[in-house]
Amino acid sequence: MTIWEACQKLTSEGTSFVMVTMTGVRGSAPQDIGAKMLVTKDGLFYGTVGGGKVEMASIKKSQEILKGEQSPPESVVWNLQKDIGMSCGGEVVMLFEHHHQSNWPIVIFGAGHVAQALTRILSKLNCSVTCVDSREEWVAKLEGVKGIHHPTPKEMVKEFSPHCYFMSMTMGHAHDVPILHEIAKHAPDCPYIGVIGSDVKGIKIKKELKDLGVSDEFLKKLRVPMGLPIGTNQPYEIAISIVAELLQVRDAALEKT
Structure with missing residues:
Protein backbone atom coordinates (compact mmCIF):
# COMPACT_ATOMS: atom_id res chain seq x y z
CA MET A 1 0.00 0.00 0.00
CA THR A 2 1.39 3.39 -0.98
CA ILE A 3 0.87 6.48 1.16
CA TRP A 4 -1.72 7.73 -1.31
CA GLU A 5 -3.63 4.44 -1.09
CA ALA A 6 -3.43 4.77 2.69
CA CYS A 7 -4.89 8.30 2.41
CA GLN A 8 -7.73 6.96 0.25
CA LYS A 9 -8.43 4.17 2.72
CA LEU A 10 -8.72 6.57 5.65
CA THR A 11 -10.83 8.99 3.62
CA SER A 12 -13.23 6.26 2.45
CA GLU A 13 -13.61 5.11 6.06
CA GLY A 14 -14.32 8.65 7.24
CA THR A 15 -11.23 8.70 9.49
CA SER A 16 -9.59 12.07 10.12
CA PHE A 17 -5.81 12.10 9.89
CA VAL A 18 -2.74 14.31 9.77
CA MET A 19 -0.11 13.96 7.05
CA VAL A 20 3.32 14.83 8.43
CA THR A 21 6.07 15.70 5.94
CA MET A 22 9.71 16.49 6.67
CA THR A 23 10.20 19.55 4.43
CA GLY A 24 13.58 20.79 5.65
CA VAL A 25 16.74 19.58 7.34
CA ARG A 26 19.82 21.34 8.73
CA GLY A 27 22.70 19.26 9.99
CA SER A 28 22.02 15.70 11.14
CA ALA A 29 18.47 14.32 10.90
CA PRO A 30 16.90 10.86 11.22
CA GLN A 31 15.25 10.96 7.78
CA ASP A 32 15.50 12.60 4.37
CA ILE A 33 13.50 15.58 3.12
CA GLY A 34 10.15 14.40 1.79
CA ALA A 35 9.66 11.62 4.35
CA LYS A 36 5.97 11.30 5.22
CA MET A 37 3.71 9.58 7.69
CA LEU A 38 -0.02 9.48 8.44
CA VAL A 39 -1.32 9.80 11.99
CA THR A 40 -4.86 9.15 13.27
CA LYS A 41 -6.24 9.70 16.76
CA ASP A 42 -5.04 6.15 17.54
CA GLY A 43 -1.44 6.91 16.56
CA LEU A 44 0.85 6.11 13.62
CA PHE A 45 -1.10 4.63 10.70
CA TYR A 46 1.43 4.63 7.86
CA GLY A 47 4.98 5.71 7.02
CA THR A 48 7.78 7.22 9.10
CA VAL A 49 9.65 10.48 9.55
CA GLY A 50 12.62 8.80 11.20
CA GLY A 51 11.40 6.97 14.26
CA GLY A 52 12.49 7.69 17.79
CA LYS A 53 11.87 10.97 19.59
CA VAL A 54 11.20 13.11 16.50
CA GLU A 55 8.51 10.71 15.38
CA MET A 56 7.00 10.55 18.86
CA ALA A 57 6.88 14.35 18.97
CA SER A 58 5.26 14.45 15.52
CA ILE A 59 2.64 11.90 16.53
CA LYS A 60 1.86 13.80 19.74
CA LYS A 61 1.44 17.09 17.85
CA SER A 62 -0.71 15.41 15.19
CA GLN A 63 -3.03 13.95 17.82
CA GLU A 64 -3.39 17.39 19.40
CA ILE A 65 -4.34 18.79 15.99
CA LEU A 66 -6.92 16.01 15.51
CA LYS A 67 -8.74 17.05 18.69
CA GLY A 68 -9.91 20.22 16.94
CA GLU A 69 -11.86 21.08 13.83
CA GLN A 70 -10.35 21.53 10.37
CA SER A 71 -7.14 23.58 10.63
CA PRO A 72 -4.77 25.02 7.99
CA PRO A 73 -1.38 23.39 7.30
CA GLU A 74 1.22 24.24 9.94
CA SER A 75 4.99 24.27 9.49
CA VAL A 76 7.12 23.75 12.61
CA VAL A 77 10.89 24.09 13.07
CA TRP A 78 12.38 21.85 15.76
CA ASN A 79 15.91 21.96 17.10
CA LEU A 80 16.59 18.28 17.66
CA GLN A 81 18.62 18.90 20.82
CA LYS A 82 16.67 21.70 22.50
CA ASP A 83 13.12 20.89 21.39
CA ILE A 84 13.17 17.11 20.99
CA GLY A 85 15.93 16.01 23.37
CA MET A 86 17.99 14.14 20.81
CA SER A 87 21.77 13.99 20.64
CA CYS A 88 21.72 15.09 16.99
CA GLY A 89 22.70 18.71 16.53
CA GLY A 90 20.49 19.53 13.59
CA GLU A 91 17.08 21.01 12.88
CA VAL A 92 14.07 19.67 11.03
CA VAL A 93 11.11 21.44 9.48
CA MET A 94 7.88 19.44 9.72
CA LEU A 95 4.68 20.21 7.82
CA PHE A 96 1.43 19.10 9.49
CA GLU A 97 -1.61 18.85 7.16
CA HIS A 98 -4.95 18.16 8.82
CA HIS A 99 -7.34 16.04 6.73
CA HIS A 100 -10.59 16.41 8.64
CA GLN A 101 -13.34 14.00 7.63
CA SER A 102 -17.00 14.85 7.71
CA ASN A 103 -19.12 14.33 10.80
CA TRP A 104 -22.13 13.77 8.51
Whole structure:
Protein backbone atom coordinates (compact mmCIF):
# COMPACT_ATOMS: atom_id res chain seq x y z
CA MET A 1 0.00 0.00 0.00
CA THR A 2 1.39 3.39 -0.98
CA ILE A 3 0.87 6.48 1.16
CA TRP A 4 -1.72 7.73 -1.31
CA GLU A 5 -3.63 4.44 -1.09
CA ALA A 6 -3.43 4.77 2.69
CA CYS A 7 -4.89 8.30 2.41
CA GLN A 8 -7.73 6.96 0.25
CA LYS A 9 -8.43 4.17 2.72
CA LEU A 10 -8.72 6.57 5.65
CA THR A 11 -10.83 8.99 3.62
CA SER A 12 -13.23 6.26 2.45
CA GLU A 13 -13.61 5.11 6.06
CA GLY A 14 -14.32 8.65 7.24
CA THR A 15 -11.23 8.70 9.49
CA SER A 16 -9.59 12.07 10.12
CA PHE A 17 -5.81 12.10 9.89
CA VAL A 18 -2.74 14.31 9.77
CA MET A 19 -0.11 13.96 7.05
CA VAL A 20 3.32 14.83 8.43
CA THR A 21 6.07 15.70 5.94
CA MET A 22 9.71 16.49 6.67
CA THR A 23 10.20 19.55 4.43
CA GLY A 24 13.58 20.79 5.65
CA VAL A 25 16.74 19.58 7.34
CA ARG A 26 19.82 21.34 8.73
CA GLY A 27 22.70 19.26 9.99
CA SER A 28 22.02 15.70 11.14
CA ALA A 29 18.47 14.32 10.90
CA PRO A 30 16.90 10.86 11.22
CA GLN A 31 15.25 10.96 7.78
CA ASP A 32 15.50 12.60 4.37
CA ILE A 33 13.50 15.58 3.12
CA GLY A 34 10.15 14.40 1.79
CA ALA A 35 9.66 11.62 4.35
CA LYS A 36 5.97 11.30 5.22
CA MET A 37 3.71 9.58 7.69
CA LEU A 38 -0.02 9.48 8.44
CA VAL A 39 -1.32 9.80 11.99
CA THR A 40 -4.86 9.15 13.27
CA LYS A 41 -6.24 9.70 16.76
CA ASP A 42 -5.04 6.15 17.54
CA GLY A 43 -1.44 6.91 16.56
CA LEU A 44 0.85 6.11 13.62
CA PHE A 45 -1.10 4.63 10.70
CA TYR A 46 1.43 4.63 7.86
CA GLY A 47 4.98 5.71 7.02
CA THR A 48 7.78 7.22 9.10
CA VAL A 49 9.65 10.48 9.55
CA GLY A 50 12.62 8.80 11.20
CA GLY A 51 11.40 6.97 14.26
CA GLY A 52 12.49 7.69 17.79
CA LYS A 53 11.87 10.97 19.59
CA VAL A 54 11.20 13.11 16.50
CA GLU A 55 8.51 10.71 15.38
CA MET A 56 7.00 10.55 18.86
CA ALA A 57 6.88 14.35 18.97
CA SER A 58 5.26 14.45 15.52
CA ILE A 59 2.64 11.90 16.53
CA LYS A 60 1.86 13.80 19.74
CA LYS A 61 1.44 17.09 17.85
CA SER A 62 -0.71 15.41 15.19
CA GLN A 63 -3.03 13.95 17.82
CA GLU A 64 -3.39 17.39 19.40
CA ILE A 65 -4.34 18.79 15.99
CA LEU A 66 -6.92 16.01 15.51
CA LYS A 67 -8.74 17.05 18.69
CA GLY A 68 -9.91 20.22 16.94
CA GLU A 69 -11.86 21.08 13.83
CA GLN A 70 -10.35 21.53 10.37
CA SER A 71 -7.14 23.58 10.63
CA PRO A 72 -4.77 25.02 7.99
CA PRO A 73 -1.38 23.39 7.30
CA GLU A 74 1.22 24.24 9.94
CA SER A 75 4.99 24.27 9.49
CA VAL A 76 7.12 23.75 12.61
CA VAL A 77 10.89 24.09 13.07
CA TRP A 78 12.38 21.85 15.76
CA ASN A 79 15.91 21.96 17.10
CA LEU A 80 16.59 18.28 17.66
CA GLN A 81 18.62 18.90 20.82
CA LYS A 82 16.67 21.70 22.50
CA ASP A 83 13.12 20.89 21.39
CA ILE A 84 13.17 17.11 20.99
CA GLY A 85 15.93 16.01 23.37
CA MET A 86 17.99 14.14 20.81
CA SER A 87 21.77 13.99 20.64
CA CYS A 88 21.72 15.09 16.99
CA GLY A 89 22.70 18.71 16.53
CA GLY A 90 20.49 19.53 13.59
CA GLU A 91 17.08 21.01 12.88
CA VAL A 92 14.07 19.67 11.03
CA VAL A 93 11.11 21.44 9.48
CA MET A 94 7.88 19.44 9.72
CA LEU A 95 4.68 20.21 7.82
CA PHE A 96 1.43 19.10 9.49
CA GLU A 97 -1.61 18.85 7.16
CA HIS A 98 -4.95 18.16 8.82
CA HIS A 99 -7.34 16.04 6.73
CA HIS A 100 -10.59 16.41 8.64
CA GLN A 101 -13.34 14.00 7.63
CA SER A 102 -17.00 14.85 7.71
CA ASN A 103 -19.12 14.33 10.80
CA TRP A 104 -22.13 13.77 8.51
CA PRO A 105 -22.44 9.96 8.57
CA ILE A 106 -24.91 8.29 6.20
CA VAL A 107 -25.86 4.61 6.23
CA ILE A 108 -27.77 3.01 3.36
CA PHE A 109 -29.23 -0.49 3.51
CA GLY A 110 -29.54 -1.84 -0.02
CA ALA A 111 -27.22 -1.40 -3.00
CA GLY A 112 -29.67 -1.61 -5.91
CA HIS A 113 -30.10 0.72 -8.88
CA VAL A 114 -31.20 3.83 -6.99
CA ALA A 115 -28.64 3.24 -4.24
CA GLN A 116 -25.91 2.98 -6.88
CA ALA A 117 -26.95 6.38 -8.25
CA LEU A 118 -27.37 7.86 -4.77
CA THR A 119 -23.96 6.74 -3.51
CA ARG A 120 -22.23 8.12 -6.59
CA ILE A 121 -23.74 11.55 -5.92
CA LEU A 122 -23.06 11.43 -2.18
CA SER A 123 -19.45 10.43 -2.79
CA LYS A 124 -18.89 13.94 -4.20
CA LEU A 125 -20.21 15.62 -1.04
CA ASN A 126 -18.60 16.16 2.35
CA CYS A 127 -20.13 13.14 4.03
CA SER A 128 -19.12 9.63 5.00
CA VAL A 129 -21.31 6.93 3.40
CA THR A 130 -21.62 3.22 4.16
CA CYS A 131 -23.82 0.93 2.09
CA VAL A 132 -24.84 -2.54 3.33
CA ASP A 133 -26.36 -5.32 1.24
CA SER A 134 -26.73 -9.09 1.35
CA ARG A 135 -25.90 -9.32 -2.36
CA GLU A 136 -22.14 -9.38 -2.83
CA GLU A 137 -22.33 -8.60 -6.55
CA TRP A 138 -24.21 -5.33 -5.90
CA VAL A 139 -21.83 -4.27 -3.14
CA ALA A 140 -18.97 -4.82 -5.60
CA LYS A 141 -20.51 -2.24 -7.96
CA LEU A 142 -20.38 0.62 -5.43
CA GLU A 143 -18.02 3.50 -6.17
CA GLY A 144 -16.54 6.08 -3.82
CA VAL A 145 -18.22 4.82 -0.63
CA LYS A 146 -17.66 2.04 1.87
CA GLY A 147 -19.56 -1.12 0.91
CA ILE A 148 -20.30 -3.94 3.33
CA HIS A 149 -21.55 -7.38 2.31
CA HIS A 150 -23.49 -9.05 5.10
CA PRO A 151 -25.93 -11.97 4.75
CA THR A 152 -28.25 -10.43 7.35
CA PRO A 153 -28.07 -6.61 7.03
CA LYS A 154 -30.26 -5.95 10.08
CA GLU A 155 -27.47 -7.34 12.26
CA MET A 156 -25.24 -4.47 11.12
CA VAL A 157 -27.50 -1.71 12.50
CA LYS A 158 -25.98 -1.81 15.98
CA GLU A 159 -22.50 -1.30 14.49
CA PHE A 160 -23.33 2.30 13.50
CA SER A 161 -23.63 5.46 15.55
CA PRO A 162 -27.20 6.34 16.62
CA HIS A 163 -26.53 9.78 15.12
CA CYS A 164 -26.29 8.49 11.54
CA TYR A 165 -28.69 9.40 8.75
CA PHE A 166 -30.31 6.04 7.93
CA MET A 167 -31.97 4.90 4.71
CA SER A 168 -33.50 1.57 3.70
CA MET A 169 -33.51 0.82 -0.03
CA THR A 170 -33.70 -2.96 -0.05
CA MET A 171 -35.48 -5.36 -2.40
CA GLY A 172 -38.85 -4.77 -0.75
CA HIS A 173 -40.73 -3.92 2.42
CA ALA A 174 -40.33 -7.48 3.76
CA HIS A 175 -36.59 -6.72 3.91
CA ASP A 176 -37.05 -3.11 5.05
CA VAL A 177 -39.15 -3.83 8.14
CA PRO A 178 -36.58 -5.91 10.11
CA ILE A 179 -33.92 -3.25 9.42
CA LEU A 180 -36.23 -0.40 10.42
CA HIS A 181 -37.23 -2.26 13.57
CA GLU A 182 -33.56 -2.55 14.57
CA ILE A 183 -32.96 1.14 13.80
CA ALA A 184 -35.98 2.10 15.94
CA LYS A 185 -34.43 0.18 18.87
CA HIS A 186 -30.82 1.26 18.35
CA ALA A 187 -31.23 4.83 17.10
CA PRO A 188 -34.72 6.14 17.96
CA ASP A 189 -33.44 9.73 17.91
CA CYS A 190 -31.48 9.51 14.64
CA PRO A 191 -31.70 12.75 12.63
CA TYR A 192 -33.05 11.07 9.50
CA ILE A 193 -34.75 7.79 8.66
CA GLY A 194 -36.15 7.18 5.20
CA VAL A 195 -37.38 4.37 2.96
CA ILE A 196 -37.69 4.28 -0.80
CA GLY A 197 -41.18 3.44 -2.04
CA SER A 198 -44.73 4.71 -2.38
CA ASP A 199 -47.35 6.17 -0.06
CA VAL A 200 -49.08 2.77 0.04
CA LYS A 201 -45.84 1.06 0.99
CA GLY A 202 -45.40 3.65 3.74
CA ILE A 203 -48.81 2.85 5.24
CA LYS A 204 -48.06 -0.88 5.26
CA ILE A 205 -44.58 -0.48 6.75
CA LYS A 206 -45.76 1.85 9.51
CA LYS A 207 -48.56 -0.53 10.46
CA GLU A 208 -46.18 -3.47 10.68
CA LEU A 209 -43.70 -1.48 12.73
CA LYS A 210 -46.44 -0.27 15.07
CA ASP A 211 -47.51 -3.89 15.59
CA LEU A 212 -43.89 -4.63 16.53
CA GLY A 213 -44.04 -1.97 19.24
CA VAL A 214 -42.22 0.87 17.48
CA SER A 215 -43.06 4.24 19.04
CA ASP A 216 -45.33 6.81 17.41
CA GLU A 217 -42.51 9.36 17.64
CA PHE A 218 -40.28 7.21 15.46
CA LEU A 219 -43.08 6.47 13.00
CA LYS A 220 -43.79 10.19 12.62
CA LYS A 221 -40.21 10.89 11.57
CA LEU A 222 -40.08 7.89 9.19
CA ARG A 223 -40.12 9.23 5.62
CA VAL A 224 -41.84 6.92 3.13
CA PRO A 225 -41.43 7.78 0.34
CA MET A 226 -38.21 9.62 1.08
CA GLY A 227 -36.96 12.43 -1.12
CA LEU A 228 -38.52 15.69 -2.23
CA PRO A 229 -41.50 15.47 -4.63
CA ILE A 230 -39.47 16.36 -7.73
CA GLY A 231 -38.29 14.57 -10.87
CA THR A 232 -39.22 11.29 -12.50
CA ASN A 233 -38.69 7.65 -11.56
CA GLN A 234 -35.32 7.55 -13.30
CA PRO A 235 -32.77 6.30 -10.68
CA TYR A 236 -30.56 9.39 -10.79
CA GLU A 237 -33.55 11.74 -10.55
CA ILE A 238 -34.84 9.82 -7.53
CA ALA A 239 -31.34 9.99 -6.06
CA ILE A 240 -31.20 13.77 -6.59
CA SER A 241 -34.54 14.19 -4.82
CA ILE A 242 -33.21 12.17 -1.86
CA VAL A 243 -29.96 14.14 -1.68
CA ALA A 244 -31.94 17.38 -1.75
CA GLU A 245 -34.01 16.19 1.23
CA LEU A 246 -30.90 15.07 3.11
CA LEU A 247 -29.32 18.49 2.63
CA GLN A 248 -32.54 20.13 3.77
CA VAL A 249 -32.62 18.08 6.99
CA ARG A 250 -28.90 18.53 7.63
CA ASP A 251 -29.02 22.31 7.16
CA ALA A 252 -32.08 22.64 9.39
CA ALA A 253 -30.23 20.74 12.13
CA LEU A 254 -27.16 22.99 11.74
CA GLU A 255 -29.32 26.11 12.13
CA LYS A 256 -30.52 24.81 15.50
CA THR A 257 -26.98 24.37 16.84
